[in-house]
Amino acid sequence: xxxxxSLLFRYGQLLLLLKRPAPALAAFQAVTRADPRHSRAWSCIxxxxxxxxxxxxxxxxxxxxxxxxxxxxxxxxxLAFLLQRxxxxxxxxxxxxxxxxxxxxxxxARQGRERSLRIKxxxxx
Numbered sequence: 001x002x003x004x005x006s007l008l009f010r011y012g013q014l015l016l017l018l019k020r021p022a023p024a025l026a027a028f029q030a031v032t033r034a035d036p037r038h039s040r041a042w043s044c045i046x047x048x049x050x051x052x053x054x055x056x057x058x059x060x061x062x063x064x065x066x067x068x069x070x071x072x073x074x075x076x077x078x079l080a081f082l083l084q085r086x087x088x089x090x091x092x093x094x095x096x097x098x099x100x101x102x103x104x105x106x107x108x109a110r111q112g113r114e115r116s117l118r119i120k121x122x123x124x125x
Contacts, residue, residue: 003030004034005031005034005035005038005041008027008028008030008031008034009027009028009031009038009040009041009044011027012024012025012027012028012031012041012044013044015027016044021048021051021052024044024048025045025048025049028041028044028045028048029045032045032064037068038068039064039065039068039069039072039075040065042061042062042064042065042068043061043062043065043072043074043075043078045058045061046058046059046061046062046065046078046079046082047078049061050078050082055082055085055086056086058082059079059082059083059086062075062078062079062082063079065078065079066079066095066098071102072102073099073100073102073103073106073109074099076095076096076098076099076102076109077095077096077099077106077108077109077112079095080092080093080094080095080096080098080099080109080112080113080116081112083095084112084115084116089116089117089119089120089123090120092112092113092116093113093116093117093120096109096110096112096113096116097113100113
């Protein structure tokens with residue numbers, strides 16, 4: 001008998017509280033297999049993969065989260081941060097700007113956008 005995705009998600013959250021990231025990742029992945037539209041699970045997967053320095057799969061997870069919850073500023077910010085880290089500054093700027101459209105008070109997004117703009121300008125000079 002399979003658990004309902006909401007119960008699996010809660011289980012993943014509990015595992016995170018217990019500082020057990022590997023089984024938490026497995027739980028969140030099980031959530032997305034059962035419900036591919038569970039944006040919060042995709043965000044959690046992105047966070048856990050980024051913590052493992054698995055940046056491209058983390059970017060993929062955050063892209064899914066942002067696509068599923070286009071009004072979620074945190075999903076766009078997290079995606080932008082990883083795109084910036086990957087040197088994809090044009091894409092990062094667009095995502096930082098989307099996060100700011102949603103939440104104009106998100107200072108980290110403003111700072112990230114400015115950093116990517118500076119780096120992009122220096123690379124193009």
